[in-house]
Structures are given as C-alpha cells and as structure tokens.
Amino acid sequence: xxxxxxxxxxxxxxxxxxxxxPKVFRYIHFKVSNQQLTEDLTSTVFEKALVNFDKYSxxxxxxSTWIFSIARNTLIDYYRTNKMKIQVSLDEAIEMPSSEPSPxxxxxxxxxxxxxxxxxxxxxxxDQELIQLKFAGEFNNRQIAKILGLSxxxxxxxxxxxVKKLREDFHESWNG
Amino acid sequence: MNPGMDEKNKKERQFTEDVEDILAGKEGEIDETMxxxxxxxxxxxxxxxxxxxxxxxxxxxxxxxxxLSKLAEEExxxxxxxxETISFWxxxxxxxxxxxxxxxxxxxxxxxxxxxxxxxxxGLFSPEESxxxxxxxxPTVSVEVRASTPExxxxxxxxxxxxxxxxNIADVTFKFPFPPEIRIGDLGTEVVRNxxxxxxxxxxxxxxSEYYDLTWDQKNDAGEQVPPGDYQIIIPNVQLGxxxxxxxxxxxxxxxxxxxx
Numbered sequence: 001x002x003x004x005x006x007x008x009x010x011x012x013x014x015x016x017x018x019x020x021x022p023k024v025f026r027y028i029h030f031k032v033s034n035q036q037l038t039e040d041l042t043s044t045v046f047e048k049a050l051v052n053f054d055k056y057s058x059x060x061x062x063x064s065t066w067i068f069s070i071a072r073n074t075l076i077d078y079y080r081t082n083k084m085k086i087q088v089s090l091d092e093a094i095e096m097p098s099s100e101p102s103p104x105x106x107x108x109x110x111x112x113x114x115x116x117x118x119x120x121x122x123x124x125x126x127d128q129e130l131i132q133l134k135f136a137g138e139f140n141n142r143q144i145a146k147i148l149g150l151s152x153x154x155x156x157x158x159x160x161x162x163v164k165k166l167r168e169d170f171h172e173s174w175n176g
Numbered sequence: 177m178n179p180g181m182d183e184k185n186k187k188e189r190q191f192t193e194d195v196e197d198i199l200a201g202k203e204g205e206i207d208e209t210m211x212x213x214x215x216x217x218x219x220x221x222x223x224x225x226x227x228x229x230x231x232x233x234x235x236x237x238x239x240x241x242x243x244l245s246k247l248a249e250e251e252x253x254x255x256x257x258x259x260e261t262i263s264f265w266x267x268x269x270x271x272x273x274x275x276x277x278x279x280x281x282x283x284x285x286x287x288x289x290x291x292x293x294x295x296x297x298x299g300l301f302s303p304e305e306s307x308x309x310x311x312x313x314x315p316t317v318s319v320e321v322r323a324s325t326p327e328x329x330x331x332x333x334x335x336x337x338x339x340x341x342x343x344n345i346a347d348v349t350f351k352f353p354f355p356p357e358i359r360i361g362d363l364g365t366e367v368v369r370n371x372x373x374x375x376x377x378x379x380x381x382x383x384x385s386e387y388y389d390l391t392w393d394q395k396n397d398a399g400e401q402v403p404p405g406d407y408q409i410i411i412p413n414v415q416l417g418x419x420x421x422x423x424x425x426x427x428x429x430x431x432x433x434x435x436x437x
Contacts, residue, residue, distance in 0.1 A: 010247050017240055022231055029229030039235050043242075050243050052398045060400075069399030081355070081374040113227035135224050138199050141192055156188040159195070160217065167220040 013053060016063055017046065023064075024071050026136035031075055031128075033117050041078060045071045065147055068137055072129075112174065119169040127162035134159060187214055194218050198225065318346040318421030319380060321356075323409045323428035332404055332435045336392045340411075342423070344380035350416050352423055354378035355388050359410040360402075363430070367410070368396040394433060404435045 024045055029038040048070050049056075056066055120128055126148070133144050141155040150158070190207060191214065197204050198221055206215055322341045330336055340358075344350055354376045360369040369392065378386060396402050408430055414423035 010244055013247060014244060021236060025231040026228045038229060043239055046239060046243055048397050050246060073399045077372060081372055116227050136228060156192045160188045160191045163217050163220060167217060
C-alpha cells in the first residue's frame with residue numbers, strides 16, 4: 001500500500017472501510033445469516049486487512065478484489081474449523097435483534113428472507129458466489145469475471161440463470 | 177451470428193443493466209419486448225436485495241474505532257522506532273574520530289574485537305566440547321504431533337496435503353481444543369498463513385493416536401499465492417492444564433515451493 005504525501009494511512013483505511021465494510025458484511029450475511037456471527041467474521045476480515053494493509057498493492061488488484069478474497073478465505077476457514085455448513089433456521093430469524101417492533105408482517109418478511117437464504121444455500125457453490133458478489137458486493141460483471149476466472153459475457157449468462165434457478169426454488173419452497 | 181443466440185445474449189446483457197440500475201437505486205422501465213420470465217427475474221432481484229443484512233450503526237462505528245486506534249498505536253510505535261534509529265546512527269557517527277590516523281586505529285581495534293568475538297563464538301577458547309546429551313523427550317511433552325506430507329517439494333499453486341498425527345505419550349487422558357492453531361511460516365519470522373483453532377475437542381487416552389488432514393492451497397492470509405521458497409509448519413504449544421504438559425509439534429518437514437517444473 002502506497003501512502004500519498006499528506007494523506008495518512010489511517011485516513012486511507014478509514015475511507016476504504018466506509019465504502020467496503022457494508023458490502024463485506026452483506027456478503028458474509030448472505031452465507032451465515034446470523035447477525036452476531038456476521039459481525040464477528042466481518043471484524044476478522046477487517047483485522048486481517050489491517051495487519052496486511054502494508055502488503056496490499058493497488059497495482060496487483062483493486063482493493064475490492066483484495067478485501068473480498070480475504071472475506072472468502074475467512075468464510076472457508078470458518079467452515080473448515082467448524083466442520084459444518086451453516087443451516088438457516090427460522091427460529092434464528094425470529095430471534096434476530098431488531099430495533100423495530102415485530103408485528104406479524106415483519107415476522108413473515110423475516111421468514112420469507114430466511115427461506116430465500118435457504119434456497120440460496122442449496123444453489124451450486126459457483127452460483128451462490130455469483131449472486132453474493134453481485135448483490136452484496138455490488139461488483140460489475142467485469143470484476144466478477146476477474147474474481148471467478150470467467151469471461152465477462154459468461155458472468156451475465158450465468159447470473160441470469162442463477163437468479164432464475166433461485167426464483168423457481170424459492171416459489172416452490174415458499175408456496176409449498 | 178445465430179439470431180436466436182443474439183436475442184438470448186441481449187436478454188442477459190439487458191438483465192445485467194437492469195440489475196445494476198436497481199442496485200444503484202435507479203428504477204427504470206423494463207423493456208416492453210421482454211417476456212414474462214425476464215420480468216419475473218428482474219422483480220425477483222428486488223427480493224434478493226431486500227433480504228440483504230445490514231450492519232448496525234453501533235457495530236459499524238465500534239469496529240471502525242477499534243481498527244483505527246490499532247492503526248494509531250502502530251503509527252506511534254513506528255515513529256518511535258524511526259526516531260530511535262536516527263538517534264542511534266547519530267550517536268555512532270559521533271564515535272568515529274575525525275582525525276584519519278585515529279580513525280585507522282579505531283577501525284583496526286574494531287576488526288580485532290570482531291575476530292575475537294567470532295573465534296569465541298566458534299568455541300576456539302572452550303577447553304573441550306561437551307558431550308551431546310541424549311535421552312527421552314522432555315517430560316513436559318504429553319501429546320506429540322508429527323506433521324507429514326506426501327512430498328517435500330511442490331510446484332507453485334499445487335495443493336499441499338498435510339497430515340498431523342497426534343499421540344498421547346503420557347499415562348493420563350487429555351482433552352484439548354481441536355484442531356489446534358496451525359501456522360505456515362517462512363524460515364525466518366514471518367507467518368504467511370494462520371489456520372485458527374477449531375471449536376471441537378479431541379480426547380486422547382494414554383497411547384492413543386488420532387490424525388487430522390489439512391490442505392494448504394499455498395495462499396497467504398490475504399488469499400494470495402506465496403512466493404517460491406522454503407516454508408515450515410508451526411503449531412504453537414498447547415498447555416494441558418497446570419503442570420500436566422503440552423501438545424507439541426515434534427516433527428515436521430520443510431516444504432519447498434518451486435516455480436521450476
């Protein structure tokens with residue numbers, strides 16, 4: 001990481017944190033669902049980024065590609081050490097802390113979201129990754145192509161199909 | 177080009193554009209020529225976006241504060257280290273005499289002293305070499321760990337499968353967190369990859385062995401390929417209660433990563 005004269009490392013890191021922390025949080029949340037666990041894993045990602053910040057070179061990768069590869073590895077390590085795949089639970093969804101009151105429709109919305117996350121976890125890994133990078137990371141197709149080693153046009157085709165697959169599975173699960 | 181194929185690609189290109197507009201908060205009209213399947217897909221993306229988790233303001237601020245204060249501490253340490261280095265060199269410069277004759281004498285004395293220290297370090301002044309003490313493993317090692325790999329030299333990017341064999345060599349049963357913290361480091365002091373301690377527990381009765389397989393993809397903690405070179409496997413000792421001993425890595429290969437097939 002190269003620090004420009006007059007701009008401190010802290011200022012650069014703070015700016016990147018503001019832009020990317022919510023995206024990394026959403027990316028992890030798609031996968032683990034649990035709010036507390038998402039916070040813990042997001043903290044781990046940014047602590048690793050901080051420790052390795054001096055080694056980061058913008059000539060080799062954009063910060064978004066770099067931080068998301070740390071996030072992916074953190075998730076892989078988490079699954080490895082816990083030896084299980086996180087299953088989405090409806091109970092957990094209802095217990096999730098919320099500052100909002102929980103009327104019936106709010107509970108139903110959460111259940112619907114959890115059902116969608118459950119369907120997402122049933123998609124092939126590549127499709128899950130694609131949807132997470134697009135909707136949580138908000139990457140464009142060129143960036144996703146670089147991360148996943150695909151061609152840009154292939155990303156567009158696969159994204160459309162993955163969303164379709166997810167939609168069909170969701171309708172089947174939600175409507176019984 | 178096949179017109180059917182072109183139409184299909186157009187649909188998928190348009191889909192990407194529509195999704196990116198929705199993500200950017202721009203709600204445009206869907207092209208009228210698109211079919212119901214396409215419209216359902218675009219509508220469904222709103223549901224996906226709706227179900228994204230958002231960090232709370234307290235978490236966002238708390239983590240930011242923690243990270244930036246850590247960075248500030250590092251900057252203070254670095255500044256102090258730099259000023260100490262500068263003052264050390266200033267002190268050393270003052271020690272060197274300005275007169276050429278005195279400078280030559282000082283250099284000679286320094287060279288002789290370095291030679292004496294090197295000779296002493298090589299054991300030239302020791303009366304006789306102590307015999308090598310051999311015997312059983314240190315009594316504190318209660319669970320020994322041996323790491324092994326099918327090869328010791330790997331091509332760059334090749335997955336490295338490491339088997340860890342844990343053996344209880346004491347006469348009591350031990351329980352410890354499993355898998356333990358595992359690190360991959362270069363032959364200096366730098367650790368390139370950390371595998372965190374697991375949430376499980378391993379129980380080993382006296383004489384019992386268990387193994388654990390780990391695959392290292394040759395990447396560092398930032399997800400980048402490590403450079404070619406020699407690497408070692410490290411397991412920090414795990415204490416097994418007060419005075420009961422430790423889980424300790426007693427044997428492990430040096431792994432060579434080569435870019436030369």
